[in-house]
């Protein structure tokens with residue numbers, strides 16, 4: 001899952017990027033409202049974490065408004081130094097999905113991000129499943145048929161993305177856009193390589209494959225049989 005962080009305090013931005021990457025997310029950072037608004041309205045993100053007070057053309061609320069006007073419904077977690085009731089209402093009125101008052105614990109932020117990534121309609125729990133495979137988004141534990149599977153950060157990120165979109169064919173380009181950050185120079189054959197690593201751990205030792213190739217397009221994760 002790819003996350004945008006818009007935060008002008010470099011120290012906080014770096015800490016967020018590091019913590020989110022450790023969770024297996026791809027993370028892009030914008031350090032002002034100008035870049036933040038441009039990235040939020042042009043690149044595909046699964047969640048945006050946006051500081052409210054920003055230098056540049058857009059403050060945090062204006063970024064959210066610009067996204068919603070562009071019909072981009074990416075969930076937004078607004079960071080704010082102010083915690084009054086009025087401030088909270090303005091933040092949520094602008095179209096933000098949740099807000100967090102600074103200073104916050106990183107664990108709290110990660111929990112909010114996981115909640116925003118959950119789709120209420122089909123994912124009520126923090127555990128993603130397909131057949132006998134489970135991925136616990138809180139503990140990052142992956143198991144298949146009761147066996148623990150150890151994955152690298154990128155393999156985990158790729159598996160989480162496929163699981164969240166299971167049953168749907170996903171193009172290699174879409175996988176690149178959601179699993180790798182902007183700075184990563186990724187080609188479709190890199191995706192093929194990572195799918196190969198993932199299959200070796202998730203599919204090969206077991207009876208039925210979950211990751212299916214969609215020829216000339218990409219991949220689909222689906223538990224058949």
Ligand code: CA
Nearest residue numbers: 008051053054
């Ligand atoms: Ca700020």
